[in-house]
Amino acid sequence: DTAVSQTPKYLVTQMGNDKSIKCEQNLGHDTMYWYKQDSKKFLKIMFSYNNKELIINETVPNRFSPKSPDKAHLNLHINSLELGDSAVYFCASSRRGAYEQYFGPGTRLTVT
């Protein structure tokens, strides 16, 4: 069974569109995260939720909105997509405290 899964794996879309990426974990973890990895492989945290509550919100444009319907899911919705949003987005989960984070396989977003 996949521990942390993301859909879709690839997403190609045009500028100005709105898209969502879904993430689910079956590890029973309380905390979930979204990371962005740019073309230079630099990885930066965007958001973190603990028990459906937002606990980390880095400097991310408000076009990005995370939504956590329950503690096993953390979806990322992006409005008005821009070329600079092209990246690989990783979801992760952990028990409380970032002791050990488990990463999903990533979603490669390409904005044309």
Place this chain on the structure above:
Amino acid sequence: GEDVEQSLFLSVREGDSSVINCTYTDSSSTYLYWYKQEPGAGLQLLTYIFSNMDMKQDQRLTVLLNKKDKHLSLRIADTQTGDSAIYFCAESNDYKLSFGAGTTVTVRA
């Protein structure tokens, strides 16, 4: 990013040892980690060390921590072709992980 620094590339011959170095700035980091990313895949936690430890060994992996200099290293003994990947150093403070830019390790025959 800027809080965690690593060299970007390392080339090593198969069978030799690899040493990847990392420096960090946050002295309050509780854990320090090494993650591995193979092409097209997510990050896999290789090992971690608690900030009050100096060394941790796990099979072919040895982690050394110099807390005074804020320096972390990962040694891979008997490097194999399957070790070719990007290795990320990371520090954590409560919920947040801060990553280095990653070191691309290439293993040559």
